[in-house]
Amino acid sequence: MSSTPTPGSVFVHGHRRDHPPARTSQTLLLDSQIRDWVVLPLLVIMICAGMLRSQVGRLLRPSPRPMPNLDARARSALLRVSRLRAGAGCYLSSSRWEARRVAWSARAYDDGRVGGGGGGGGEDGSAERKIQDDARREGGGDSNDAMTPSLVPGMDPSTMMVSPTERGRNDGMKGNMAAMVQNMVMMQGISHFFRGFVLVKVPFPLTRGFKQMFQRGLYDLTTLDTSYVSSVSWYFLVMFGLRAFFRLAMGDPLQEEVEGNEIQRELGRDYGGPPGAQFDAAKALRTEADNLELINVRSRRFKIDDAEKILLGKRYPKKKKVKESGDDVLFGLASGKNKSSSASSSRHKKRE
């Protein structure tokens, strides 16, 4: 067939050839009317819609509501445990660290009792507190029972199970709902009005893998070159591409607003995250306890344990020497006394 198609002939299926197509990329001439009446208006509509959506989202944003106290407590406990797990743990002596690890990864309830608790305030754990305390005493001899946080990692799941995350879910949904509804409507509209339109061509060749992405809605044109973009795909590309533009156009939120959120959080009120990211205290604490259980004391180097060694450096007494001096400790100590005192006094003299 003719290898030089006339520029005017816009055949979407004009390149159905004998030889393998799309290698010798045929240029399709896209009508300028498409540009004027479809591509640009679509862009404008989407920008307007994005602006509208952000405003609606702001209106629909829930007012901050009190954070459940258990959540707050669990977050705080997690913070505390994470310190132990992180590098700061090395600045505790190994025995104390291990005591904490054992105590905090201890399970307070066995699983059989989990269901029965039924959402008391979390203060019903006097027995549990005793267990925790005992574990702590055995482990490290910390007898600070007045302030042991009653519910450390194993924190009573009975109350956690009923954690009131349901309340927040609806509020968070609202904003998302608005965006979703808008997207669906626009997509339906575009695929209805501009079905089968090829709107633009990207100026570089693409592999066939991109066909799904670029030519959504053009089902029967299996041989069309991949760099042509269909209307629905154009919509998607613009939708994702505009995010950065919106960030630029609308600016960051005011510093005052951000700070306001921080203060509200400090005052125990929260907007609640997106619905997917609800904080599940029981699960988080259990995970943390599992992690703690898996850490081994021997796998860590405790800086406190070697602090003296590093401080003394070469002067640190050698093991061998200690054994030797171990034989004559009884009177060796007396001689050692003289030696060391004379040594130190001679040091002082030297300084003078």
Added chain:
Amino acid sequence: MIGPEDDLPTLIGRNDHINVLRYIRAHKLRKPRTVVFHGRALLGITNDVNDDASSSGTYPPSFPSSSPSSLGDAERLSALEQVFVSALDVGEISLADRCLDDIRIAVVSGGGGDPSSSSSSSSSRYRRLLGMRHESRGEYDDAYALYDEMTNENPSNAHAARRKYCVAHATAATTTAAAGRATAGKGDDNRRADVIAAKTLDDYLRDRPGDVAAWYEMADVCLSTCDYDGAAYCLEEVVLGCPLDSSVHVRLAEAYCTGGGLANAKLGRKHMAMAVRLDPDNLRAWYGLIASAEGYLEEVDRISKSGGKNVGGGGGGNIRDAEGEGIEVARELIMLGGGKLVRVYGGSSKMKSIVERMLKESSEML
């Protein structure tokens, strides 16, 4: 927004009031005088509306306010809040009261509350400021009641819970001082205040085990009741929170050493060594290092003597055997610490002689 190239002197020089305030807030600086000065200029303390309009003419073009002719609500309230706190800080009570009134008019009067009451419907952010004013006037009872109400309303209000303890602590301190002045007749009273404060802190820590500052306070409470194990536990918590702070290590070591016992003495020595490593100029740590090593040697001595008496024969030898290395280390530490101290005080002969005499005593004790 504040650009990355703007720093405080440029902003001040440009008389860019709102961004000065923002910069100070964002960096959490404590510059109350600057804040009060620029806050006055920004808010036009004599006449709100007019001065707002005139001062906002100097905003840099980057200022993204939608209505450049006046401050937005959020900006104005934030500035008022900031100026209020700073005014309390420098003791400009009338200015503080004025800011608080403005905030109340903007925030609370929407619900139609009367000035002094803190109805439960009013904003907790406003009541936080109200509590600050109560505290600044020394009206601890009012402040405590306010914070109590806030925590009852929303138990996860960390700020109110924390301030509640602070107020209780301050009350205890003032009653103690008063009792000290009016002879020791009121001993029960101030003890009760102490207990209330400790209880409040205890409650707070149960809910917020992650708060390092609260653990530090708790360590003080424990020390005041001679509970050295408890203090050590609290200070360990603090060490986990800020592991590179030399002074915390020193305090922890002191708690260990005072608690007594061989294991504690060893731990104390180690933490002192860590403190010295973290900050070689920390003289308290150097003295502490020597003292803790001495304490350890004494402890070994004591055990070996008592063990010798109780068990008879080899008991004393055993402990010395077991602690052979530790004894050596302790001696080395004393020598190292002594050398350092002599070097530090090398400049003044008087101090040097005192230190040397002290060291000689300790080396005789070896």
